[in-house]
Amino acid sequence: MSNRRPEVAAPWSSAGLLPNATAILRPGDTAPVLLQVRDVTQRYGAARALDGLSLAVRRGETLGLLGPNGAGKTTLMHLMAGVLAPTGGTVLLDGRGSPSSPATRRRIGIAPQDLALYTELTAEENLRFFARLYGLRGRALSLAVERALALAELTARRHHRVHTFSGGMQRRLNLACAVVHGPDLVLLDEPTVGVDPQSRGHVFDSLERLKALGHTLVYSTHYMEEAERLCDRIAVIDHGRLLACGTLHELVRRHGGGHRVRARLTRHPDDVSSGTIVGDEQEWVLPDAAQATELALKLGSSASSLAVRPPDLETVFFTLTGRSLRD
Amino acid sequence: MAAVTIALKDLRLLARDRVALFWVLGFPLLFALLFGSVLSAAADDSGRTFNLVLVDDVDSPQSRALLAALASAPGFSTERASRDAAHTLVRRGERLAFVRVRDVSGELGLELGVDPTRAGESRALSAALARVTIPSDGAGALPPLSIDTTEVGRTSEDSSFAIAFPAALLWGLMGSAATFAVSWVAERTRGTDLRLRSAPISGATVLAGKALACFLACLLGSGVLVVFGWAALGIVAGSWLAVVASVVSIALCFVGLTTLLGMLGRTEQAVAGAGWATLILLAMLGGAMVPLAAMPDWLRRASDVSPVKWGISALEGAYFRDFSGLELLGPCAVLLGVGVASFALGLELMARRAR
Numbered sequence: 001m002s003n004r005r006p007e008v009a010a011p012w013s014s015a016g017l018l019p020n021a022t023a024i025l026r027p028g029d030t031a032p033v034l035l036q037v038r039d040v041t042q043r044y045g046a047a048r049a050l051d052g053l054s055l056a057v058r059r060g061e062t063l064g065l066l067g068p069n070g071a072g073k074t075t076l077m078h079l080m081a082g083v084l085a086p087t088g089g090t091v092l093l094d095g096r097g098s099p100s101s102p103a104t105r106r107r108i109g110i111a112p113q114d115l116a117l118y119t120e121l122t123a124e125e126n127l128r129f130f131a132r133l134y135g136l137r138g139r140a141l142s143l144a145v146e147r148a149l150a151l152a153e154l155t156a157r158r159h160h161r162v163h164t165f166s167g168g169m170q171r172r173l174n175l176a177c178a179v180v181h182g183p184d185l186v187l188l189d190e191p192t193v194g195v196d197p198q199s200r201g202h203v204f205d206s207l208e209r210l211k212a213l214g215h216t217l218v219y220s221t222h223y224m225e226e227a228e229r230l231c232d233r234i235a236v237i238d239h240g241r242l243l244a245c246g247t248l249h250e251l252v253r254r255h256g257g258g259h260r261v262r263a264r265l266t267r268h269p270d271d272v273s274s275g276t277i278v279g280d281e282q283e284w285v286l287p288d289a290a291q292a293t294e295l296a297l298k299l300g301s302s303a304s305s306l307a308v309r310p311p312d313l314e315t316v317f318f319t320l321t322g323r324s325l326r327d
Numbered sequence: 328m329a330a331v332t333i334a335l336k337d338l339r340l341l342a343r344d345r346v347a348l349f350w351v352l353g354f355p356l357l358f359a360l361l362f363g364s365v366l367s368a369a370a371d372d373s374g375r376t377f378n379l380v381l382v383d384d385v386d387s388p389q390s391r392a393l394l395a396a397l398a399s400a401p402g403f404s405t406e407r408a409s410r411d412a413a414h415t416l417v418r419r420g421e422r423l424a425f426v427r428v429r430d431v432s433g434e435l436g437l438e439l440g441v442d443p444t445r446a447g448e449s450r451a452l453s454a455a456l457a458r459v460t461i462p463s464d465g466a467g468a469l470p471p472l473s474i475d476t477t478e479v480g481r482t483s484e485d486s487s488f489a490i491a492f493p494a495a496l497l498w499g500l501m502g503s504a505a506t507f508a509v510s511w512v513a514e515r516t517r518g519t520d521l522r523l524r525s526a527p528i529s530g531a532t533v534l535a536g537k538a539l540a541c542f543l544a545c546l547l548g549s550g551v552l553v554v555f556g557w558a559a560l561g562i563v564a565g566s567w568l569a570v571v572a573s574v575v576s577i578a579l580c581f582v583g584l585t586t587l588l589g590m591l592g593r594t595e596q597a598v599a600g601a602g603w604a605t606l607i608l609l610a611m612l613g614g615a616m617v618p619l620a621a622m623p624d625w626l627r628r629a630s631d632v633s634p635v636k637w638g639i640s641a642l643e644g645a646y647f648r649d650f651s652g653l654e655l656l657g658p659c660a661v662l663l664g665v666g667v668a669s670f671a672l673g674l675e676l677m678a679r680r681a682r
């Protein structure tokens with residue numbers, strides 16, 4: 001895929017690429033709500049995959065669903081896509097349509113967590129088939145397929161059967177199939193899962209192009225770096241509940257805890273309180289960056305190792321759940 | 328429209344699946360060739376009961392004695408009928424042969440009308456008849472007889488290939504059915520089922536698309552086989568219209584069975600395995616492996632539950648038994664009934680699964 005840049009440049013350099021793509025909005029509190037999830041519960045027998053979860057997706061934003069495996073992300077995606085009907089609560093698009101009605105589903109696209117492709121068909125045949133299901137015909141169909149191929153950087157491989165594709169290429173096609181009909185809302189369920197780091201970069205490129213086009217994206221992941229990089233707002237989910245929702249900055253400020261200073265000391269400085277012992281190191285938690293820096297400077301001359309860690313999503317998650325995101 | 332899109336997609340997938348294509352086209356052809364060869368050399372079996380219809384055109388003391396001797400002879404199951412009724416029974420394949428006592432220039436003669444699909448049995452029958460009618464002790468209570476044998480049904484010569492052909496067609500149709508039963512489940516295991524459900528189409532549309540694909544594959548597959556049989560093996564049907572009616576009925580029957588099978592299984596392997604096992608059982612019972620004629624009586628009666636039997640019956644009727652429209656209606660009605668019932672059951676299972 002060394003030739004991918006030129007292949008993409010042409011179709012994506014002009015504006016208004018996907019049929020229904022909205023103008024690029026800077027999502028903020030002012031953007032209207034596109035999808036409203038209100039108090040949804042999903043039971044599987046006695047177990048609850050979702051437990052009274054409420055959430056709003058604003059038009060034009062990228063909302064991340066961050067949570068460990070089994071948190072309920074996929075279940076929530078399926079409710080949003082109308083593939084599942086919730087045991088309780090409502091999901092509404094534009095305040096009116098439920099995704100259980102075909103007319104509403106037409107405006108939504110989903111890239112399932114598990115690849116959902118016909119591997120004996122070519123990339124183009126897959127795209128054409130799914131676009132047809134959404135009623136696209138003739139020139140509009142061909143155009144939509146071209147755009148989706150370009151988005152996934154698969155134009156050169158369009159006539160190849162999917163089973164000959166690498167994992168990363170299949171992931172990209174999985175994504176392209178979700179957007180080929182130009183949906184208002186795109187649901188991406190762990191689109192980078194099970195892909196090697198290099199191919200993940202490629203998939204991520206496609207995601208960023210999609211975002212740049214102004215699509216409203218809901219993006220689930222259990223990789224916090226991805227959530228930090230791509231999402232305007234992040235919803236932290238665990239055990240089927242929404243624990244917190246906001247911009248990265250807001251989450252870190254509210255739930256990130258303090259700045260952590262860790263050091264392995266050769267000698268304890270006199271004017272420093274003793275921290276918590278963690279292994280053969282000591283740790284101090286300080287409310288802001290200034291105080292952390294001050295402490296680090298004091299420790300500097302008497303430490304064999306020293307690290308300052310500002311709060312991040314990982315610490316946000318730990319504060320909210322008492323667990324680490326990656327177990 | 329979306330249903331047609333789904334059907335065309337499925338046919339394309341079928342065209343790219345060499346193993347499935349073998350079951351739809353290759354295997355039935357092999358079967359026609361092999362089974363045809365076997366049939367023409369079919370061995371006789373002395374332990375069997377011959378189902379005969381007796382016709383007495385002379386009605387003299389001698390003729391009555393002769394028929395009474397036949398009726399009481401071991402190995403024969405007989406009934407009396409008029410000449411026309413006897414002819415019809417044999418033509419429909421319900422009896423092996425009729426035996427008509429007639430006058431041949433003052434002497435008693437026997438006319439033996441046999442089912443052309445059961446050549447091996449007929450030879451055994453001639454031998455058995457000779458044993459009954461020509462006493463071994465020489466003190467003949469019965470006068471000497473001449474036996475003439477004719478085949479009942481088509482006047483033209485049907486090759487053994489033609490006789491094996493209905494069963495071969497059925498194998499092809501079963502191949503299509505099994506393939507599509509698996510394609511139902513493949514949609515689920517591949518995850519594409521999720522995309523279909525998230526698309527703006529109803530579950531009924533998806534079902535219609537799948538059913539249409541199966542139906543078209545059945546028609547296309549048997550179309551190819553019928554043309555091949557005609558062009559390469561010279562197999563000509565008594566009525567092509569009847570062939571079409573039979574194939575359509577069988578195809579609809581299998582569309583129903585396919586839907587049911589696809590709903591019952593959870594994995595592709597399970598459906599492929601259970602699907603083929605079911606179909607092979609139905610095929611064995613229905614006479615697509617061992618001809619009905621070679622089965623013991625109880626098994627032949629049990630074969631009524633197999634739609635394969637009715638399929639073969641309809642196709643034989645269309646190819647060389649000269650079935651009238653009314654005669655064809657019976658097996659076709661059974662096939663359609665089975666199809667509708669299993670389709671309804673499949674729908675019910677799908678609705679239950681969605682809940």
Ligand SMILES: Nc1ncnc2c1ncn2[C@@H]1O[C@H](COP(=O)(O)OP(=O)(O)O)[C@@H](O)[C@H]1O
Pocket residue numbers: 044047048049067068069070071072073074075076
């Ligand atoms: N079809 C199902 N039947 C029973 N339990 C399920 C089903 N689907 C999901 N679950 C359960 O619901 C919970 C949430 O699952 P999921 O939505 O897949 O989480 P995530 O996508 O965040 O990993 C898990 O505990 C899972 O075991």
Ligand SMILES: [Mg+2]
Pocket residue numbers: 070073074075113189190
């Ligand atoms: Mg998941």
